[in-house]
Amino acid sequence: MNGKADIGLIGLAVMGQNLVLNMNDHGFTVAVYNRTTSKVDEFINGAAKGTKVIGTHSIEEFIGKLKKPRRVMLMVKAGQAVDDFIELLLPRLEAGDIIIDGGNSNYEDTIRRTQYLESKGLLYIGTGVSGGEEGARHGPSIMPGGSPKAWEAVKPIFQSIAAKVDGEPCCDWVGENGAGHYVKMVHNGIEYGDMQLICEAYDLMKRGLGMSNEEMHHVFARFNKGKLNSYLIEITRDILGYRNENGEAVIDLILDAAGQKGTGKWTVISSMDLGIPMTLISEAVYARALSAMKDERLQAAKILKGPAAQFDGDKEKFVNDIEEAMYAAKIISYAQGYMLLRAAAKEHKWNLNYGGIALMWRGGCIIRSVFLGDIRNAFQRNSNLTNLLMDSYFSEQVMAAQSAWRRVVMKATELGITIPAMASALNFFDGYRRERLPANLLQAQRDYFGAHTYERIDQPRGQFFHTNWTGRGGEVTAGKYNN
Helix, strand or coil: EEECCCEEEEEECCCHHHHHHHHCCCCCCEECCCCCHHHHHHHHCCCCCCCCCCCCCCCCHHHHHHHHCEEEECCCCCCCHHHHHHHHHHHHHCCCCCEECCCCHHHHHHHHHHHHHHHCEEEEEEEEEEEEHHHHHHHEEEEECHHHHHHHHHHHHHHCCCEECCCCECCCCCEEECHHHHHHHHHHHHHHHHHHHHHHHHHHHHCCCCCCHHHHHHHHHHCCCCCCCEHHCCCCCCCHHCCCCCEHHHHHHHCCCCCCCCHHHHHHHHHHHHHCCCHHHEEEEEEEEHCCCHHHHHHHHHHCCCCCCCCCCCCHHHHHHHHHHHHHHHHHHHHHHHHHHHHHHHHHHHHHHHHHHHHHHCCCCCCCHHHHHHHHHHHHHCCCCHHHHHHHHHHEEEEEEEEHHHHHHHHHHHHHHCCCHHHHHHHHHHHHHHCCCCHHHHHHHHHHHCCEEECCCCCCCCCEEEECCCCCCCCCCCCCCCC
């Protein structure tokens, strides 16, 4: 049976198993291995029974079942486990063989691993795989990057198993070394933002308007038929309508302390490193952190009191305003996400296809939505678009929504309901559209206490000046302008 398998996969947790079954459905023979070999037998005799999947019980047997060039996909926990398996595989592989990391690895690790394996004559792919268990089984969004020479060897497999939108696979080559995992990281950051916006809308309706779960279930069903149509709106609709065997709404039984695995945090850290104001996603990450402070919040609630105001307007009209505010804030979130992608591409010399990334996200992944088709159209109109807000469609949409958006932010403030994502998005919009910001005062302060210098509006950019504000500091300036 030597050389029978088209690809091998290591790591038979749910995502790994579902990807294997997906590959099998599309005519590819897959060899599998798991460090706990009993999992291999359980899989072969269970979910994979009757398929062409080949179970193996050692790395040597596993490698021996693969066609050349060997394609080995790792679906193991990000971090040290990936490095451990790379070292286990290296002595058994040959020049031109390919290792693929399909986990949620940090893109900096992928840059390092690509360089390391290429120095050994092997090829490496770090690929984002989004869509959860269902996506892995029936069609995920796949975002591969790494060694460009490896793409042709994995392209038929990846594009076959990926989700399809209008016949096009939600998978294409992203770029060199860590580009695939970087795009997946930004995807996850945007996912944080989308989820937070939905939670804020839910809170406004529940606490602000006193709506029942059933009422909100119908509202989200309506949202899902309009411009907010997306997977996350769809599942929110279902969650709000779900009751357990006792007739209880499960949503009301869930503790309000959110978890996170780190990709949202990585996105925010990268945005800070690159100087990109990803305000909405940052607020979404911090909102989860605040929710996790449950015990402190219980104590604070006994001491700190907010306004006693109640909503006294037209509820139906306000629900429509919420829809507009969510949409406008969503535009800001994606605009910021694409700002970060552009900055990272410049920093790492990646040649990213921004419209193609929107296509990869249109199906299979957690943030899939009709909205992404509009982003792709924007980059088709102008491949050098600097910001989504400069596109005619998105600028018109956000300006049309801004009155409703402002009403929502003002009313939430009046009611004492926290909406950090919607509000920070509005603040970004108001800052981005301003010809002049108060940073002139900030620069004066920096020059006053640290002699950091400043530029002047009546002189060319790149010339720096210092004022001896106190008459005592002299004319010595700091060495670095951006301190």
